[in-house]
Amino acid sequence: MYHTWMRYFTPSPVHHRLGLVCLGVGLQHGTLPAVGPRTLDHHVALVVSAGSGWFATPEGRRAPVTAPALIWLVPGVPHHYGADPDTGWDECFVDFTGPATATYTELGYIEPERPVVALADPAAARAVVGRVARAARRGNPLLEVETGAAVHELLVALRRARADLAPDGDPVLQALARDAFQPLSIAEHAARHGMTPAELRTAVRRGAGCSPKDYLLGIRLGRAKELLAATELPVAAVARRVGYDDPAYFSRLFTRRVGTAPVRFRAQQGRTVPGGWSQRVPDPDDPPMLTSGGPGGAT
Structure with missing residues (x-):
């Protein structure tokens, strides 16, 4: 048994000029059927957060996939993968495209040469996918911009989650x-x-x-x-x-x-102020604000 939920979008040419657009989002779990062999014309980031399975290279060799893991599906490259038929897995995915994918690839955020990447903790990436899923509600007038912005955030979250790299650099x-x-x-x-x-x-x-x-x-x-x-x-x-x-x-x-x-x-x-700027990074949950006491009450 398995459960599948997915939505697909068709952004306009204007939205494509934003650099990245989201083409679809999905959340699935269970003993899912195998995917492929197939070839896509866009990118997919597929996050496996529980369970295990396999991924077949274009040469036909099968590599194991053990959660938490990321599977990169890139344009023009055949792929074939599936969850373990006995235990299944828990996955979420985002389909995306746009000219900014070339830059993200050059910077190492997208890795076509390494289709299966071990993750340390997929929670942040899954949270971003969850926001894409919520934005996918019918009739959302901000759909394309909201989901496109989330793709940028997802690529950063996946970079931070890689098991072979420290989140803030080595x-x-x-x-x-x-x-x-x-x-x-x-x-x-x-x-x-x-x-x-x-x-x-x-x-x-x-x-x-x-x-x-x-x-x-x-x-x-x-x-x-x-x-x-x-x-x-x-x-x-x-x-x-x-x-x-x-x-x-x-x-x-x-x-x-x-x-x-x-x-x-x-x-x-220029913003010269007496005493100079503060060197303390503000707490995002408690930023400096004017108090209700009126002028001079800055904190």
Whole structure:
């Protein structure tokens, strides 16, 4: 016996321009019938949260699937899979497509070369699928945008849930972030971890989806923006604070990557306040608010 619930959608061309659109959602459990062999023209993220089964590669080899696990179905690649005929499994899935899938694949969030991925905890991903299912109610005027936004969230949740990666990055990424403002070359960063530059590039791309240079640059420029917006430090001082001894090079790099010069960014975004900005991350469940006591009651 098994239970199946699913909905399918047809987003308009305008919605496709959002980058990702949801084409369908389903929740099933039990001794489900095998799927395929078949080939799709879109992506599917299938999360198995309980039970076990199998997945057949295009070459015909069967790989075991043991919950919790993620099965990637990608366009143009034949697939064939099924739950164990005796015990079954509990699955949920989201069908999606859009031009942003290429970028998510490049960043390592979608892995066509690894169709079966072990998960540490599927709860967050299942919660996102649940929101897609609730959005799928008949007559929802926000259906396409709401479900499309959820696909982005699902890809992040699945990346965090991977059993082979720490949710917030491995120790190498944490160390790079800690040392990001030191004027070190990629080779020097690699040597600090007993790695070759090639090994460091592989580790960072696997964990962050980009090169070490881009990973460090994102951290440096993010901090530079904060200093430009929240302080009156000269641009040269900001450059030194984030690891650049040559302020002219920093300005060129900032302008090329951000799209505006540091002085222009400061003019647009400056928010200097007495005492500076708070360094404490606000609690999302208890954000800073004006109290009911009137002006001056900020918390």
